[in-house]
Amino acid sequence: ENDLESEARDYLAEIDRLTSQKCYESTVAEWDYATDINTQNEKAKLKMSLELAKLTKEIWTNVTITFKERQDFKDPDLLRKLKKIRVLGSAALPDDEYKKYAQLETSMTKHYSTTKVCPFETREACIYSLEPDLTKIMRESRYEGALRHFWTQWHDKSGGPIKKSYKQFIEISNQAAKLNNFNDMGELWLTAYESETIKDDVEQLWQTLKPLYQNIHAYVRAKLRNVYGDQFSDDGLIPAHLLGNMWAQSWENIYSLMVPYPKKSSIDVTQEMIKQGYTPLKMFQVADEFFTSMGLIPMPNEFWKQSLIEKPKNREVVCHASAWDFCNGKDFRIKQCTRVTTKDLVIVHHEMGHIQYQLQYKHQPYIYREGANPGFHEAVGDTIALSVITPKHLRKIGLLDKTVPIDDHETSINFLFAMALEKIAFLPFSYLIDKYRWDIFDGTVDESQYNTHWWKLRKEYQGIKPPSVRTEEHFDAGAKFHIPANVEYLRYFVSTVIQFQFHRSLCTEASQYSPEDPAKPLHNCDIYGSKVAGAKLADGLSMGSSRKWPEIMKVMTGQEKMDASAIREYFKPLEDWLTSVNEKMRETPGWN
Numbered sequence: 157e158n159d160l161e162s163e164a165r166d167y168l169a170e171i172d173r174l175t176s177q178k179c180y181e182s183t184v185a186e187w188d189y190a191t192d193i194n195t196q197n198e199k200a201k202l203k204m205s206l207e208l209a210k211l212t213k214e215i216w217t218n219v220t221i222t223f224k225e226r227q228d229f230k231d232p233d234l235l236r237k238l239k240k241i242r243v244l245g246s247a248a249l250p251d252d253e254y255k256k257y258a259q260l261e262t263s264m265t266k267h268y269s270t271t272k273v274c275p276f277e278t279r280e281a282c283i284y285s286l287e288p289d290l291t292k293i294m295r296e297s298r299y300e301g302a303l304r305h306f307w308t309q310w311h312d313k314s315g316g317p318i319k320k321s322y323k324q325f326i327e328i329s330n331q332a333a334k335l336n337n338f339n340d341m342g343e344l345w346l347t348a349y350e351s352e353t354i355k356d357d358v359e360q361l362w363q364t365l366k367p368l369y370q371n372i373h374a375y376v377r378a379k380l381r382n383v384y385g386d387q388f389s390d391d392g393l394i395p396a397h398l399l400g401n402m403w404a405q406s407w408e409n410i411y412s413l414m415v416p417y418p419k420k421s422s423i424d425v426t427q428e429m430i431k432q433g434y435t436p437l438k439m440f441q442v443a444d445e446f447f448t449s450m451g452l453i454p455m456p457n458e459f460w461k462q463s464l465i466e467k468p469k470n471r472e473v474v475c476h477a478s479a480w481d482f483c484n485g486k487d488f489r490i491k492q493c494t495r496v497t498t499k500d501l502v503i504v505h506h507e508m509g510h511i512q513y514q515l516q517y518k519h520q521p522y523i524y525r526e527g528a529n530p531g532f533h534e535a536v537g538d539t540i541a542l543s544v545i546t547p548k549h550l551r552k553i554g555l556l557d558k559t560v561p562i563d564d565h566e567t568s569i570n571f572l573f574a575m576a577l578e579k580i581a582f583l584p585f586s587y588l589i590d591k592y593r594w595d596i597f598d599g600t601v602d603e604s605q606y607n608t609h610w611w612k613l614r615k616e617y618q619g620i621k622p623p624s625v626r627t628e629e630h631f632d633a634g635a636k637f638h639i640p641a642n643v644e645y646l647r648y649f650v651s652t653v654i655q656f657q658f659h660r661s662l663c664t665e666a667s668q669y670s671p672e673d674p675a676k677p678l679h680n681c682d683i684y685g686s687k688v689a690g691a692k693l694a695d696g697l698s699m700g701s702s703r704k705w706p707e708i709m710k711v712m713t714g715q716e717k718m719d720a721s722a723i724r725e726y727f728k729p730l731e732d733w734l735t736s737v738n739e740k741m742r743e744t745p746g747w748n
């Protein structure tokens with residue numbers, strides 16, 4: 157090995173310390189702002205993010221000049237690190253452009269997080285927030301007028317006003333991408349998957365799963381037509397405000413309108429949680445206990461001291477749940493406006509999955525302290541939640557009555573139907589969010605078509621339509637957090653597919669599942685307490701992004717590719733049931 161190679165290694169060790177320190181300071185400033193939105197915290201946050209960008213750019217300059225594309229370097233790990241450092245992202249922008257970029261992102265997220273809407277009935281003040289007010293109404297109300305009112309209010313007030321900012325933001329983002337030698341920001345985002353074929357692979361997965369989605373869509377459409385008849389026409393589309401969720405992204409909240417076997421149990425344990433006096437803290441302790449039951453790492457003391465797990469009364473916060481790594485190997489926090497519901501219990505596991513991943517790779521160098529690809533990070537908590545949410549586990553933790561039968565066919569169909577409302581309904585949504593943004597980044601769509609294109613994709617992929625006429629005055633994509641907050645979304649589509657691969661692998665490890673044993677179907681598996689499954693999961697997570705993700709996928713599942721066979725196997729009993737029920741109802745899947 158030549159001396160330049162050892163010089164490169166020393167330099168990387170030095171920047172590891174520097175970057176971690178600056179990252180800590182910048183993350184603290186971001187946290188202070190996100191948990192107390194005010195001008196002073198906003199200024200401090202922007203100042204720190206500029207400093208971090210400057211340091212990253214300085215390092216990038218040194219690396220590219222001193223150690224430019226050195227083919228003579230032998231150490232593959234050194235080459236991997238240098239390659240990752242070379243993708244600079246938005247920090248490649250000149251200072252004033254970077255400031256504008258950060259300011260736009262901050263102000264769009266602030267607008268989203270503080271938007272208030274007006275009441276339906278009385279002349280009360282317009283003080284309704286997305287969380288908890290509108291989320292609760294969209295979840296629980298069955299009154300079409302109220303759903304229409306709050307859907308329209310939210311979309312008009314959160315999206316429309318940031319449309320101009322978003323157009324500017326796209327332009328600056330593409331400038332940054334070009335400075336990184338990419339055509340546009342969409343292309344830069346996709347480098348996180350380190351695959352020439354990621355777009356084709358995802359399209360292929362969608363084509364495989366589309367029939368199952370259209371089957372569940374047909375059944376839900378028929379059942380909603382029975383409830384909201386006058387809202388339906390013969391275009392085969394479902395009005396977006398009737399699906400129990402502000403963005404129609406997952407439909408578990410309308411389960412009670414269409415339970416396949418009403419006499420059998422369901423996994424909506426919200427009432428039981430309230431009856432048992434569950435608090436947000438209790439929900440976090442239950443989640444932590446699941447991870448430690450598998451021999452995984454407990455949440456550190458810092459976490460319990462510093463996390464924000466309920467919406468404060470006296471100040472504005474960014475309520476959208478998130479998990480934070482403060483880059484110092486000690487400080488990890490969750491920020492969540494937690495409510496006592498089944499859905500939020502799942503979200504707690506989702507967020508804690510992020511923290512578990514961060515704890516598992518905290519010994520890695522800074523450059524590798526991330527998911528193997530963004531989908532991996534989203535899949536950890538969801539994989540655990542697939543066990544938590546089973547009737548078998550809910551009974552284990554006392555949220556489902558022990559006398560209620562859970563192994564019969566009808567209970568399985570009820571359970572799988574509720575899971576499909578969450579996971580299958582989510583597939584087209586999680587695919588179209590970035591298809592939409594790729595089309596804007598690459599110039600296929602300009603700001604004169606932002607809203608038209610949004611509803612074109614929403615119809616094409618989800619088979620839904622808005623409850624009222626939408627025009628280019630509106631910017632309905634901006635009503636979804638990840639657009640103003642600029643969070644890439646393909647990660648959630650990838651996560652929905654691979655979490656079932658992780659689940660199948662860990663269930664096999666825990667002897668909770670075997671393809672030959674009909675008494676151990678995949679959907680009944682609960683890996684709670686399995687140390688061997690925990691060890692297998694930890695093996696993969698502790699690698700961070702130190703190897704290409706197919707290698708890590710192989711460690712965790714024995715496979716190198718994303719594949720839909722696990723999710724299809726999980727839902728197979730439901731798919732058969734849906735096909736026959738839709739035929740009986742003469743409900744033809746699909747729309748024109």
Ligand SMILES: C[C@H](NC(=O)O)C(=O)O
Pocket residue numbers: 477648
């Ligand atoms: C699925 C995604 N989850 C998250 O942001 O944590 C969302 O809420 O849209």
Ligand SMILES: [Zn+2]
Pocket residue numbers: 506507510533534
């Ligand atoms: Zn997440």
